[in-house]
Amino acid sequence: MRIAVVDGQGGGIGRAIVEKIKLEMPREEVLALGTNSVATGQMLRAGADDGATGENAIVHNMKYIDIVVGVIAIINANSMLGELSPKMACAIGESRAFKVLLPINRCNIHVVSVEEQPLGVHIDNAVRAIKDYVMKMEGKQLSI
Known part of the structure; x- marks a missing residue:
């Protein structure tokens, strides 16, 4: 499975997500997609297998990934103080x-209707959802 983590601004949330994914699922390929080079660098330092920066990198790679993870703002045009372009959100x-x-x-x-929780709890829940999805997909592949 190719997992893309999308983040911008300082990259701190993406860094935390990458660290948790690599800790829980070290075999899975994690691609750091940053809206800027700082965010991409943070995610690479956290253990992402590869990384790319900017609008074209995000738009292009959406065709080649199995899972995308980030804050809900990644599907909202012009979020992250304008760093996330309409093309990125659309892709x-x-x-x-x-x-x-x-x-x-x-x-x-x-x-x-979502309980306010610390960021770490949301990241734990996200990684749990990713693990469940990967297990489900591996089960489907095994049954073919």
Whole structure:
């Protein structure tokens, strides 16, 4: 499975997600996709297998990944103070990849009926959802 982690600004959330994925699922390939080089660098330092930066990198790679993970703002055009372009949001939203979105209430998005939790809890929940999805897909592949 190819897992893309999308982040921007300082890359701290993406870094934490990459660290947790690599700790829990070291065999899976993690691709760091940053809206800027700082975010990409943070995710690479956290253990991502490869990384790329910018609009074209994000748009291009959405065709080749199985899972995309990030904050809910990655599907909202012009979020992250404008770093996430409409093309990026469209490519992520239209991707056939399984999307795991953390309910971080920023960028003029407020997700209701979601319990306010520390970021670490949301990351744990995201990695759990990714692991469940990978197990499900591996089971489907084995039964063919």
